[in-house]
Amino acid sequence: MKGRTDRTGTALRKAAVIIFWLLLWQILSLAVDNYVLMVGPWETLLTFFSLLGETRFYVTVGMSLLRISAGFLTGFLAGVLLAVCSSRYRLCEEGLAPVMSLLKAVPVASFVVLLLIWWGSSFLAVAVCFLVVLPNIYINTLEGLKSTDGALVEMGRVFRLPLGTKLFYIYLPALRPFLTGGLKLALGMCWKSGVAAEVIGTPAHSIGGQLYLSKIYLDTAGVFAWTAAVILASVLFERLILAGVERIFSWQPACSAPSDVSAAPSAVVLKGLEKSFRLPEGGECQQVIHDMSAVYEPGGIYYLNGPSGSGKTTLLRILAGLSKADGGELTVPDAVSMVFQEDRLCMTCSALKNVEMVTGDAARSAEALKMLLEPEDLEKPCSNLSGGMKRRVALARAMEARSQLVLLDEPFTGMDAGTKERAEKYISARRGGRTLIIATHI
Numbered sequence: 092m093k094g095r096t097d098r099t100g101t102a103l104r105k106a107a108v109i110i111f112w113l114l115l116w117q118i119l120s121l122a123v124d125n126y127v128l129m130v131g132p133w134e135t136l137l138t139f140f141s142l143l144g145e146t147r148f149y150v151t152v153g154m155s156l157l158r159i160s161a162g163f164l165t166g167f168l169a170g171v172l173l174a175v176c177s178s179r180y181r182l183c184e185e186g187l188a189p190v191m192s193l194l195k196a197v198p199v200a201s202f203v204v205l206l207l208i209w210w211g212s213s214f215l216a217v218a219v220c221f222l223v224v225l226p227n228i229y230i231n232t233l234e235g236l237k238s239t240d241g242a243l244v245e246m247g248r249v250f251r252l253p254l255g256t257k258l259f260y261i262y263l264p265a266l267r268p269f270l271t272g273g274l275k276l277a278l279g280m281c282w283k284s285g286v287a288a289e290v291i292g293t294p295a296h297s298i299g300g301q302l303y304l305s306k307i308y309l310d311t312a313g314v315f316a317w318t319a320a321v322i323l324a325s326v327l328f329e330r331l332i333l334a335g336v337e338r339i340f341s342w343q344p345a346c347s348a349p350s351d352v353s354a355a356p357s358a359v360v361l362k363g364l365e366k367s368f369r370l371p372e373g374g375e376c377q378q379v380i381h382d383m384s385a386v387y388e389p390g391g392i393y394y395l396n397g398p399s400g401s402g403k404t405t406l407l408r409i410l411a412g413l414s415k416a417d418g419g420e421l422t423v424p425d426a427v428s429m430v431f432q433e434d435r436l437c438m439t440c441s442a443l444k445n446v447e448m449v450t451g452d453a454a455r456s457a458e459a460l461k462m463l464l465e466p467e468d469l470e471k472p473c474s475n476l477s478g479g480m481k482r483r484v485a486l487a488r489a490m491e492a493r494s495q496l497v498l499l500d501e502p503f504t505g506m507d508a509g510t511k512e513r514a515e516k517y518i519s520a521r522r523g524g525r526t527l528i529i530a531t532h533i
Contacts, residue, residue: 130312138316147296152324154296155216159285160328162220163278169221170228177229178236187229194226199284203291215292216285216299223284224277231273235266246435249411249427250449250492251349259344260437260448267340271333278332282325298324343444348451349493352426356389356495359410359526365418366405379405383419387526389495395530403530404432407498410528424495424526428488430502434481438474442484445473449492459491460484462517478505486514490521497522499529 113132120131142148177184199219206218239262247257289299298317305313366380379402387393395403408414409421411429428449436445442464446456460469463483473481482505489497502518503511518527 128311130315134312135315135319138312139319142316142320148320151296151298151301152320154294155286155289155298156324156328158214158216158289158294158297159220159281162217162285163224163281163332165217166221166224166277166281167228167274170225171232173225174229174232174236177233184233191226191229194222195230199223199287202284203288206288207292213294215294216288216297219288220281220285223280227273227277227280228270231269232266235269236262238269239265242431242433242435243437245413246431249413249429250488251426252448253347253349255344256346256448259342260346260440260444263340264437264439271336271340274333274336275329278329279325282321282328286321343440345453346444346448346451349449352424352493352495356524356526357424358389358422359385359387359424359496359528360422361385361419362421363419364406364409364416364421366402366409366414366416380409380416387528389526390524392522392527392529395528396532398532404500407500407528407530410496411498426494427496427498428490428492428494429498430482430485430489430500432500434473434485436473436481436484436488439472441470442473442476442480442487443469445484446488446491449488456487456491459487459517459521462520463487463514479507479510482506483510483514486517490518494525496526496528499527501530501532503531 289297
């Protein structure tokens with residue numbers, strides 16, 4: 092009841108604000124008392140409704156919408172594709188940086204005049220909208236891609252997630268705030284610049300052309316009415332685009348399974364493995380793995396015991412292909428799954444969806460998770476789960492993935508004795524003869 096009252100109060104305040112400005116507009120019109128210099132809201136409304144009764148109004152708005160939509164969509168697609176290339180290739184980003192800075196700095200009027208000289212008026216609005224939208228979408232998309240959680244990107248590499256899964260569950264959540272903000276800015280500028288280009292180029296059947304004619308004939312009511320048509324069309328266009336983008340961002344499609352692994356297990360072989368890190372303070376090297384040799388036979392369970400800083404996580408990252416050894420030889424199976432030192436879950440997704448990402452099978456994922464979590468917790472976003480529950484989701488993801496080697500880095504962190512025993516029984520039941528290497532404290 093309180094919520095409904097608050098919404099009613101908000102609606103009344105908005106209506107009061109609109110009425111206030113309409114009254115102020117009408118008072119100003121009466122004070123000027125000159126139909127050429129200023130018309131009131133009532134005259135504007137009458138002119139607008141008279142336009143609605145003419146066929147040419149719909150043809151004009153439709154053609155302007157077509158031009159501006161074409162410019163917007165091509166600018167949007169080009170901006171996204173160029174941003175993807177720049178996020179992967181440093182040379183591409185450096186090469187495009189001055190171009191995008193120039194496009195942002197050059198006034199729209201300069202674009203209009205130059206393009207009018209080069210191309211004429213036919214595609215003027217399309218080209219101007221393209222040039223206005225492109226840098227906004229490019230810059231915001233690139234920033235969003237750069238903000239993508241590197242830990243989740245590494246998780247996707249280890250589990251060999253398909254491109255579609257990585258797109259919807261790793262990259263799009265990072266892009267969402269950046270791309271939405273860029274779209275709102277680009278959509279508004281697109282209509283302003285597009286109609287301005289039409290005013291100068293005056294192509295046939297265009298809102299800008301009608302504004303120009305209204306100016307020539309001193310039809311101020313017509314200028315106001317066509318301006319209202321621009322505002323209405325831009326608001327509807329913006330809401331339509333943003334609603335579609337929001338649906339894409341909110342969509343959580345079914346996940347396909349990563350590629351199958353070879354049926355034949357193989358041993359993990361280390362010969363003279365070396366790994367050092369350079370300390371940032373003094374620039375010296377700290378050796379964490381020295382002349383390490385070992386053989387982990389297929390189907391065995393092996394424990395890496397040692398205190399923090401003894402190189403356990405470093406070794407697991409090398410085995411997972413996330414770090415390179417400085418020296419020595421290494422033989423590892425093609426398919427590896429892992430519980431990382433951190434949980435590395437997609438926090439906006441449910442526990443079930445996080446496991447489904449690596450299995451491609453929601454039913455199988457639910458069956459496994461019920462061995463570790465209560466049924467009511469499966470559909471909760473991982474951000475709402477406790478630390479121990481998140482750890483169990485990460486464990487289920489590693490154990491249910493198609494792999495020959497399972498790497499578990501402190502898998503029981505955050506679990507009490509009873510939960511740990513439950514997790515150990517789960518590992519035993521779901522191991523399936525795979526090789527397990529488990530890092531633990533002493």
